[in-house]
Amino acid sequence: MAVLVIADHDGAHLRDTTNKTLTAALQLSTDVDVLVYGDGVQSIADAAAKLSGVRKVLLSQSADLKQDIAEDVAALVTGLAANYDVVAIPASSAGKNFAPRVAALLDVSLLSDVMEVVDANTFVRPIYAGNALETVQTSEAKKVMTVRTTAFKAAAEAEGGSATVETVAAPASKAGTRFISEEKVVSDRPELGAAKIVVSGGRALGSKEEFDAVIDPLADKLGAAVGASRAAVDAGYAPNDYQVGQTGKVVAPALYIAVGISGAIQHLAGMKDSKVIVAINKDPEAPIFSVADYGLVADYKTAVPDLMKALG
Amino acid sequence: MKILVPVKRVLDYNVKVRVKADQSGVDLANVKMSMNPFDEIAVEEAVRLKEKGIATEIVAVSIGPAQAKDTIITALTIGADRGILIQTDQDIEPLAVAKLLKAVAEAEQPDLIIMGKQAIDGDNNATGQMLSTLLDWPQATFASKVVVENGEAHVTREVDGGLQTLGVKLPAVITTDLRLNEPRYASLPNIMKAKKKPLEIKAITDYAVDVVPRLKVLKVTEPPKRTAGIKVADAAELVANLKSAGVL
Incomplete structure (x- = not known):
């Protein structure tokens, strides 16, 4: 063979x-x-x-x-x-x-x-x-x-x-399709699908400004890609290509940090193969904790700054 | 311009997937079924092209059991003009689906086929590309933007690391990605209207297509279950744990 x-x-x-x-x-x-x-x-x-x-x-x-x-x-x-x-x-x-x-x-x-x-x-x-x-x-x-x-x-x-x-010779190109342009994302962050660490934000962030102010610095500190739940995307806090879940991207990084994500079935489908999952959520009953290796029951407003500090 | 939109009835994306105890498949009895979300985006895009005056007719086609009629009615509610159901209780593999859709396309002669990039049950991400190949029409997959002008579709595609824009000569096959649009909610008057739109029922035997499965599913199992880990008291304890787990 x-x-x-x-x-x-x-x-x-x-x-x-x-x-x-x-x-x-x-x-x-x-x-x-x-x-x-x-x-x-x-x-x-x-x-x-x-x-x-x-x-x-x-x-x-x-x-x-x-x-x-x-x-x-x-x-x-x-x-x-x-x-x-x-x-x-x-x-x-x-x-x-x-x-x-x-x-x-x-x-x-x-x-x-x-x-x-x-x-x-x-x-x-x-x-x-x-x-x-x-x-x-x-x-x-x-x-x-x-x-x-x-x-x-x-x-x-x-x-x-x-x-x-x-x-080996390249075949002659077919006429029906032509290349017009490409736009590569210029970012210092790794691609969501290939990143070793992913930091994702959910609806709890409450606004696009808050999402950017909380999630981006943490991701940059860790050299991580940024993801989001469908709820956060639907609410306009994050662009659609950030979406992790059954209808978005399926990711399996070494470390996945979910911030203010409750853990809907469709989100869990997109990240549950991650090696280590961390959940930060103030609701102790949030389903995300059922798949998290490390759960921190706390408001992200204090937990994320504390985490930034602890990371040094 | 005529647009053909294939739509599939699948387990609703918000329903928990349960694997049958005998490992023969996923339990679909008495659970909510819906239109595949990527197909819904395809129907919405076709309707927007009609609203812009570019498309004149939208035909929704589904292959599936009698209940897939509801899926077609959903498409008609969003704004498709008529539907075709190729009714079968058999599970049809992507290659055979592509062959059936090719037969439909040859009969309907659409200028454009817009369909979901993948169905969220089989997750194959194959039918659109196969259909394009069999028809020998250009393909543009994972579309996040479609502009039709002068017999060509300019399609912006979601690719690893960014976006690519292709020009495809019509007729062509386009598959949709999430960012293309947000499908509208169905209004009651449109639901009533949809029920009056024409819906033709066909059988597999109406098409000269071999649909015998090529793959044998030996078993369907649950993935290894994750168990809840530990709760940490604060950020410092979290970082200490992540360091000893070797991920920081």
Whole structure:
């Protein structure tokens, strides 16, 4: 069995998610190749070749591939899929965008968000925002999967391998979709989905000004990303892309700090896989305390300044 | 311009998910079911395009049991013009859903398909992309802004680390993200009106599509349960605990 892992990178560096997807792939086979696509990404391919366990790196470069147009990426990956039994794609926004296309082009199912490899044909994936886990078995000859990278450890050593890098031609771009622009968030804070620490605020904050004045400094002190409950987003205290929950982002940081969040079912679905959960709420009966490792029953107005002080 | 909006009936997002004791699935008996929240956003966006004079007709389509009629009526209440229910009690996988929707699109000839980026039951995030592939129409997923002009949709997409704007030639498939809009509340007069709008019932057999499941669900289990930890007296004790837990 041979597996093709699609690398995830930011244009300059390989993301950790690539290494984690490699871990999942190596549980299926020792014949694992990595595809790096983009433009001006030779150094990323070289970095991928050094990851231990990689057999070969395929490098495909074009201006179109740089824009991550799903149609183009899917055409490239589907063309290469003939040589592989499994295509494993990190479940990033780019991966989720093109992976179903590869599956449809090959007329196979998509195994989405694989979080455990049981055997070569059996996988565990989350449904209902992780409130249930589904074990599925496939009999399809070719498998296309996205990998929930938070469920796998980055196992490969960065300097352990010496795979060769082979260039593959980029397919001609399809005319129907064109890139217009992009707007990368310029922030010193980490991305919500990838942050090691997340500080989230809830409706108790009462206003956007208060949210910014309380949550932002604490997040900055911890080098954390900022999240919010749906109630806080609906009330306009925080932008929609801060939303953690079943209908927002599902996060699993090492430390999640919930400030003034009661803990509605839909919020818990988005953060309950965090390693350590801290809840600060003045209502001792708030459901958030039922999932919190450390609960502080206190008004955030005094608790957060105290916490800032205690952090030094 | 005609817009097709696929909608799915799912467990309401505020209902606690209970896994059946025999591990055969999630218990959906006697619980509140609603329209998938991302689909609701899709219907709202279609209705706004109609209110702007860009769209002329909105067709809502659902695949599901007889009760999915209610989901279509919700779409008609928001402002869709007519509905199609492909009635089945079978659980249809995303690839087969995409094939059925392709057949519907070929019959209806819409200029645009707007649909949720994922259903909050299966969480696959696949059907829209598969449908776009099968139709060979351009795709723009995770939309937070849609502007239609000159036969093209400019779609701003939520991607890791920011936003990307694509131009897709119509006909195209757009999938919605949360920030696109806030769906309106249904008013009583609109609910009454919706019940009078046309709703066509179809069967899977009306379409030449193979819907036999490809995946076998061996079991559905509960994730490891979290137990409540300890209460700390103050911030200093909290920080001490976090330090010894190795997360600070």
